[in-house]
Amino acid sequence: MSTIVAVDTRDVRFPTSLSLDGSDAMNPDPDYSAAYVSIRTDAADENAGLTGDAFVFTIGRGNDVQVAALDALRDHLIGQDAEALVADMGEASRRLIHDSQLRWLGPEKGVMHMAIGAVVNALWDLRAKRAGQPLWLHLSSLSPEELVSLVDFRYLTDALTHEQALAILRAAEPGRAERIEVLKREGYPAYTTSPGWLGYSDEKLARLCREAVEAGFEQIKLKVGADLADDIRRFRIAREVLGANFPIAMDANQRWDVAEAIEWVNALAEFDPAWIEEPTSPDDILGHAAIARGVAPIPVATGEHVQNRVIFKQMLQAQSLQVMQIDATRVGGVNENIANLLLAAKFGVRVCPHAGGVGLCEAVQHLSMFDFVAVTGTMEGRMIEYVDHLHEHFVTPVVVRNARYVPPTAPGGGTEMWPASLDEFEWHGSHAASEGTDASA
Amino acid sequence: MSTIVAVDTRDVRFPTSLSLDGSDAMNPDPDYSAAYVSIRTDAADENAGLTGDAFVFTIGRGNDVQVAALDALRDHLIGQDAEALVADMGEASRRLIHDSQLRWLGPEKGVMHMAIGAVVNALWDLRAKRAGQPLWLHLSSLSPEELVSLVDFRYLTDALTHEQALAILRAAEPGRAERIEVLKREGYPAYTTSPGWLGYSDEKLARLCREAVEAGFEQIKLKVGADLADDIRRFRIAREVLGANFPIAMDANQRWDVAEAIEWVNALAEFDPAWIEEPTSPDDILGHAAIARGVAPIPVATGEHVQNRVIFKQMLQAQSLQVMQIDATRVGGVNENIANLLLAAKFGVRVCPHAGGVGLCEAVQHLSMFDFVAVTGTMEGRMIEYVDHLHEHFVTPVVVRNARYVPPTAPGGGTEMWPASLDEFEWHGSHAASEGTDASA
Numbered sequence: 001m002s003t004i005v006a007v008d009t010r011d012v013r014f015p016t017s018l019s020l021d022g023s024d025a026m027n028p029d030p031d032y033s034a035a036y037v038s039i040r041t042d043a044a045d046e047n048a049g050l051t052g053d054a055f056v057f058t059i060g061r062g063n064d065v066q067v068a069a070l071d072a073l074r075d076h077l078i079g080q081d082a083e084a085l086v087a088d089m090g091e092a093s094r095r096l097i098h099d100s101q102l103r104w105l106g107p108e109k110g111v112m113h114m115a116i117g118a119v120v121n122a123l124w125d126l127r128a129k130r131a132g133q134p135l136w137l138h139l140s141s142l143s144p145e146e147l148v149s150l151v152d153f154r155y156l157t158d159a160l161t162h163e164q165a166l167a168i169l170r171a172a173e174p175g176r177a178e179r180i181e182v183l184k185r186e187g188y189p190a191y192t193t194s195p196g197w198l199g200y201s202d203e204k205l206a207r208l209c210r211e212a213v214e215a216g217f218e219q220i221k222l223k224v225g226a227d228l229a230d231d232i233r234r235f236r237i238a239r240e241v242l243g244a245n246f247p248i249a250m251d252a253n254q255r256w257d258v259a260e261a262i263e264w265v266n267a268l269a270e271f272d273p274a275w276i277e278e279p280t281s282p283d284d285i286l287g288h289a290a291i292a293r294g295v296a297p298i299p300v301a302t303g304e305h306v307q308n309r310v311i312f313k314q315m316l317q318a319q320s321l322q323v324m325q326i327d328a329t330r331v332g333g334v335n336e337n338i339a340n341l342l343l344a345a346k347f348g349v350r351v352c353p354h355a356g357g358v359g360l361c362e363a364v365q366h367l368s369m370f371d372f373v374a375v376t377g378t379m380e381g382r383m384i385e386y387v388d389h390l391h392e393h394f395v396t397p398v399v400v401r402n403a404r405y406v407p408p409t410a411p412g413g414g415t416e417m418w419p420a421s422l423d424e425f426e427w428h429g430s431h432a433a434s435e436g437t438d439a440s441a
Numbered sequence: 442m443s444t445i446v447a448v449d450t451r452d453v454r455f456p457t458s459l460s461l462d463g464s465d466a467m468n469p470d471p472d473y474s475a476a477y478v479s480i481r482t483d484a485a486d487e488n489a490g491l492t493g494d495a496f497v498f499t500i501g502r503g504n505d506v507q508v509a510a511l512d513a514l515r516d517h518l519i520g521q522d523a524e525a526l527v528a529d530m531g532e533a534s535r536r537l538i539h540d541s542q543l544r545w546l547g548p549e550k551g552v553m554h555m556a557i558g559a560v561v562n563a564l565w566d567l568r569a570k571r572a573g574q575p576l577w578l579h580l581s582s583l584s585p586e587e588l589v590s591l592v593d594f595r596y597l598t599d600a601l602t603h604e605q606a607l608a609i610l611r612a613a614e615p616g617r618a619e620r621i622e623v624l625k626r627e628g629y630p631a632y633t634t635s636p637g638w639l640g641y642s643d644e645k646l647a648r649l650c651r652e653a654v655e656a657g658f659e660q661i662k663l664k665v666g667a668d669l670a671d672d673i674r675r676f677r678i679a680r681e682v683l684g685a686n687f688p689i690a691m692d693a694n695q696r697w698d699v700a701e702a703i704e705w706v707n708a709l710a711e712f713d714p715a716w717i718e719e720p721t722s723p724d725d726i727l728g729h730a731a732i733a734r735g736v737a738p739i740p741v742a743t744g745e746h747v748q749n750r751v752i753f754k755q756m757l758q759a760q761s762l763q764v765m766q767i768d769a770t771r772v773g774g775v776n777e778n779i780a781n782l783l784l785a786a787k788f789g790v791r792v793c794p795h796a797g798g799v800g801l802c803e804a805v806q807h808l809s810m811f812d813f814v815a816v817t818g819t820m821e822g823r824m825i826e827y828v829d830h831l832h833e834h835f836v837t838p839v840v841v842r843n844a845r846y847v848p849p850t851a852p853g854g855g856t857e858m859w860p861a862s863l864d865e866f867e868w869h870g871s872h873a874a875s876e877g878t879d880a881s882a
Contacts, residue, residue, distance in 0.1 A: 061513065061542035062553060068509035069552065069673060072502065100468050101502035107695070107723070107746060110551015111510065112503060133456040155722040158699040158731065254548070267559040282548070283751040286758055290599065305548060310724040317727055319641050 002043035002082045007074040011034040011067045012417070013427040014358065014390060019141045023199035025225035026253040031060035032358045032390060033427075035067045035115070036417065039122050041082045052126025053416035057329045057357040063427065069115035077119070086127035090149040093120050093335040097152065109307035113332055119365065120333025125413035134408040135334070136369035140176060144169035147374070151339045152309075152332075159313045165342045172377045179373045187404030188368055189383040191219035191249070193194070193356060195238070198223045198230075202237055209241040216403035219247040219274055219383060225255035228267060231252060235271040247274035254278045254305070258287045262294035268300060275323050277301040285311065288320035299323050304330060305352035309339045316347040325385075327354040328363035334413075341371045350380070355386035361398040362414035365405045393421035443484035443523045448515040451477040452508045453858070454501060454868040455799065457832060464640035466666035466696040472501035473610035473799045473831060474868070476508045476556070477858065480563050482523045493567025494857035497555045498770045498798040501616060504868065510556035513543070518560070527568035532592040533563050534776040550748035552818035554773055562804065566854035575849040576775070577810035579858060581617060585610035588815070592780045593750075593773075600754045606783045613818045620814045628845030630824035631811055632660035632690070634797060636679070639664045639671075642679055650682040657844035660688040660715055664698035671707060676712040695719045695746070699728045705734035716764050718742040726752065729761035740764050745771060745795035746814065750780040757788040766826075768795040769804035775854075782812045791821070797828035802839040803855035806846045819837025 017029035034055035043050065056066050076096060077085075086090050091313045096116045097108060128135040139147070148166050148178055171328040192215070195208030212220050222238060224231040231250075238248055250273045256264060261279035276298055280287045282305035292300040303325030315321045326337050344351045353368055355361040361384070368384050384405055391397035395416045401404040408414055458470035466677045475496035484491065497507050517537060518526075526533050537557045538549060546553040569576040580588070589607050633656075636649030653661050663679060665672040670693075679689055680751045697705060702720035717739055721728045723746035733741040744766030747753055756762045765785045767778050785792045792812060794805040802825070809825050825846055832838040840847040849855055 026544070028544075030542065059542050059545045061540065062510075062546045065506070065510045065513045065546065065553060065556075069503075069506045072506045099502065101471065101500050103467070104471075104500045105506065105552050105555075109748065111553055112506060112551060113544050114546075115506075155698060155725060155728070158728060178714045193564070257596060281751045283550070283749065284596060284755065286755045287596070287599060287751075309551065309723065310722045310728075314725065314727045 002041040002045075002047060004077045004080045004082050004085070005042045006040040006041055007038065007070075007077050008038045009067050009070045010422050010428045011063050012036050012055075012422055012425045013063055014425055016389070017060070023197045024223040024251065024253040025198060025255040027059060033058045033060050033063040034358045034417070035063050035070055035118065036422065037070045037118050037122050039077060039119075039126060043082070046131050050126060050129045051416070052122035052124075052129075054118045054121035054125055054363075054413065055329065055359060055415060055417075056118045057360055063071065065111055066115060069111045070118060073115060073119050082126070084129070086123050087122060089120070089127065089335060090151070092123055093150070093332060094152060097332055103417050108310070108332065113308065114329060117329060117331055117333035120335055121413060121415060122327070124334045125415055129412040132411050134366065134410060136366040136373070136407060136414040137180070139334070139366070139370040140180065140373040144173060150335045151342065152335070155310045156313055156339065156343070159317055160343055164346060168342060168345050169374065171284060172374055175377055176373050178197040179377060183369055183372060183407050187401065187406050188372065189379060190217065190400055190403050190405055191221065191352075191383045192217045192386050192403075193221045193251070194387055195220050196222035196251070198226055202234065205234055206237050206241050209238050209401060209422040212245070213242060218403065219249060221249040221251055221277070221385070223253065224268065225264070226252045228264060231268060232274065235268060239271055248272075249274040249277060249301070251277035252279050254281055256280050258284075258290050261291045265291070265298060266296040269295070273298055275299040275301040277325070278305070282306050283311070285314045285318050285320050288315060292322065294318060301325055301352065303327065306330065306333065309336055309343065312340050312343055316343055316349060322349065324349050324351045325354045326351060326359055326364065326367065328367065334367070337367050337397065341367065341375050344352035345376050350382050352382055353384050355385040356389065358390050359394055359415055359417070361386055361391070362394050362396070365398060365408070369405075369407055393417050393425075443482040443520045445480055445518045445523050445526070446483045447481040448511075448518050449479045449481065450508050450511045452504050453477050453496075453866045454504055454869045455862055455866055457830070458501070464638045465664040465694040466639060466694065467694040468500060473740075473798045474499045474501050474504040475510055475858070476504050476559065476803045477653050478559050478563050478861065480518060480560075480567060482531050482567075484523070486569050491567060491570045492857070493563035493565075493570075495559045495562035495566055495854065496770065496800060496858075497559045497858060498801055506552055507556065510552045513553075514556060514560050521546045523567070527564050527571070530561070530564060530568065530776060531592070533564055534591070534773060535593060537561065537877055538667060540580075549751070549773065554749065555770060558770060558772055558774035558777065559678045561776055562769070562854060562856060565775045566856055569649065570853040573852050575807065575851060576854040577807040577848065578621070578816070580775070580807070580811040581621065581814040582844065585614060588779060591776045592783065593776070596751045597754055597780065597784070598804065600758055601784055601787050605787060608713035609667055609783060609786050610815065611756050613644050613815055616818055617814050620818060624810055624813060624848050628842065628847050629806065629813065630820060631658065631827040631841055632662065632793075632824045633658045633844075634662045634692075635828055636661050637692070639667055643675065646675055647678050650679050652754040654683060654687070659844065660690060662690040662718070662826070664694065665691045666693035666705070669705060672709060673863050676709060680712055689713075690715040690718060690742070691720035693720050695722055697721050699725075699731050702732045706732070706736040706739060710736070714739055716740040716742040718766070719746070723747050724752070726759050726761050729756060730759040733761060733763065742766055742793065744768065747771065750777055753784055755779050755853060757784055757790060763790065765790050766795045767792055767805065767808065769801055769808065775808070778808050782816050783810065786817050789821050793823055794825050797830065799831050800835055800856055800858070802832070802835070803825055806839060807854060808850070810846075810848055834858050834866075854860050
């Protein structure tokens with residue numbers, strides 16, 4: 001037996017705004033940040049020294065609030081029996097999500113919900129490390145019954161019941177071993193957003209498009225929505241470099257109202273966009289549905305800001321999205337993302353996760369790989385976003401080879417950062433180590 | 442000219458769980474709390490000493506996270522020209538809500554959004570005090586153009602445009618002076634939730650029902666959803682005491698899934714409920730719409746947990762609610778609640794605000810009174826929730842006479858608490874002044 005003895009939190013910020021990496025129509029100057037949590041136990045056996053590490057991704061200011069929310073969960077963890085806690089992750093998640101007083105701060109949305117998600121992810125990291133398996137493989141080794149026990153079906157049963165979820169998972173059970181081999185051999189498809197940030201020059205855009213093709217990517221994404229003439233010029237450059245049939249997605253980062261979205265997207269339709277991402281408020285289920293009807297056959301993609309499974313459920317019910325973009329640190333952690341994957345499977349919608357930021361690639365790849373092995377059994381039309389930023393800060397950084405995510409082999413959820421990175425980029429109102437890079441002062 | 446020189450925050454918690462006041466199907470033991478903010482300036486003129494005070498209402502644990510979110514806004518306020526800031530409250534609100542980095546934590550939902558709402562409300566409190574007017578009267582003295590400038594129409598224009606909002610306000614302009622007199626003479630209708638908490642005995646329920654009638658209330662509300670047999674028994678007691686035609690609303694506090702809600706409400710239909718409140722997740726627009734269809738003609742009421750105007754917009758578009766329950770501290774403050782009132786007016790839905798808790802009655806009455814004077818011009822079917830708790834901690838406590846809210850006459854938004862109350866109930870991991878009342882330890 002071992003007990004949780006410490007929940008360490010850190011406010012970590014990278015001064016990415018200096019390079020305009022990550023700039024888009026709504027986020028002109030993000031400082032990619034992590035509200036980081038590390039759970040320690042007093043294990044003296046073979047689990048000695050193993051920690052559960054995870055984080056919430058933010059873009060700078062407010063990362064301290066996110067850390068305060070992690071701190072508020074400490075009392076729920078300290079003194080708990082670590083074995084019992086990680087052995088029943090469904091219950092571990094529900095105890096946090098249904099704390100009746102904390103629930104008032106959401107429910108199940110925003111700062112408090114993301115903090116709970118990070119703690120849930122940290123517990124999964126600990127459990128997978130103890131099991132000696134990468135998280136995707138660990139999840140893929142659970143029975144359909146165990147997987148369904150992780151899901152909180154409250155507010156879902158008008159769209160997905162316990163029995164329906166079980167049926168989906170049971171149907172995928174026979175081919176698991178074979179698909180694990182496929183995954184190890186072929187990896188999981190990636191697409192890249194690196195060329196498309198608004199802050200880049202036309203020359204840099206063209207160069208990065210060429211480099212994306214050379215690297216083997218089969219889709220890129222452009223940020224749009226700030227200025228239509230600019231968007232047309234940048235899309236034309238990308239088309240010229242990439243050719244007529246190369247998939248180019250576009251991302252408006254919530255910039256538009258409904259009518260404007262329909263008009264703007266249709267003005268770019270001649271460039272044959274692969275999808276339009278986040279055309280409007282992530283809360284606007286009916287708005288996305290109206291946009292989807294208004295821009296068809298261009299698919300609508302959204303999800304990186306979708307707060308929980310209840311919004312995803314409705315977006316599927318209303319046909320608001322044709323591409324579902326789960327995010328590893330927006331919702332209530334692995335558990336709620338399993339609910340999201342099951343909802344997508346039930347409605348037959350493909351999932352192409354949001355990634356980039358800090359560590360989002362490292363985290364979310366496990367969910368897509370689990371989905372392929374144990375939920376949908378297919379990679380058809382699926383791909384994980386990839387941005388080549390900040391991976392060096394992770395103990396087990398993502399490996400992308402020939403534009404495909406290589407399945408991680410190291411035990412854990414991939415979300416542990418190097419102590420040296422935590423120290424160097426910890427924020428104390430400024431970067432102690434490098435005052436000159438204080439980008440949000 | 443004066444400058445903002447301090448933004449003081451306090452974590453204030455009342456040990457209400459000891460008495461089971463406020464107990465319902467989802468919130469068994471709330472400790473009513475306030476994340477409190479007070480904005481001070483260096484004014485040396487007639488405004489010397491006037492502060493802008495407001496708060497976010499929470500129910501205990503997590504109030505510290507809410508305070509951290511208020512603290513995170515300090516840099517946006519300190520050093521600002523107070524006159525300029527409060528003179529353009531539309532811009533003041535937008536600067537906070539559209540901070541591109543803080544926005545990532547929502548957008549416009551949860552802890553960060555409520556903190557912004559409290560700061561916006563504190564600035565309104567300061568402005569109304571400086572104007573020497575109670576907030577409801579101050580808002581009712583603004584021109585339609587000024588009022589519309591307060592509203593953020595982003596994501597609303599498919600349901601309510603700037604021009605449509607202006608037309609609503611202009612149509613109500615002629616009768617303002619007359620309605621102010623009506624309000625002063627008659628007050629604004631109230632209903633009471635005091636009898637209905639789940640934790641109360643049957644005898645206490647019956648006694649409080651009798652007292653509600655004697656006090657002149659024309660509606661009461663029962664908490665339901667924990668146990669159907671209990672609900673039937675308690676509803677029968679209330680009906681026996683109150684008679685066949687007395688309006689009795691019921692409130693499930695998000696307890697059910699869609700099918701369960703329809704079944705449960707219809708099982709209580711024989712008692713002729715005045716409305717069913719929060720039958721399911723506050724995020725579930727389509728679920729509420731299905732429930733509304735399934736329990737008609739019983740009206741569906743919701744809103745105390747509706748995170749922003751985008752969700753309210755959709756609930757109106759989808760006919761998810763027949764009674765809209767705005768809350769003074771859930772959304773982005775007075776500004777976003779003006780948007781909510783205008784949306785309700787556009788769709789012809791009555792607004793019956795959520796109140797109770799700590800100071801919610803004090804705060805929200807100003808919005809209903811403003812709505813009567815300057816937006817809809819009617820009190821028909823409208824009433825403000827009233828719970829007789831914790832009013833003594835406010836400098837200008839709510840006055841309810843003959844079961845009607847008496848329009849406040851003191852300058853400000855009603856949200857300033859007594860320094861002695863702040864000191865006595867400030868939370869430092871426990872109540873310094875009274876360790877024995879530490880209800881959430």
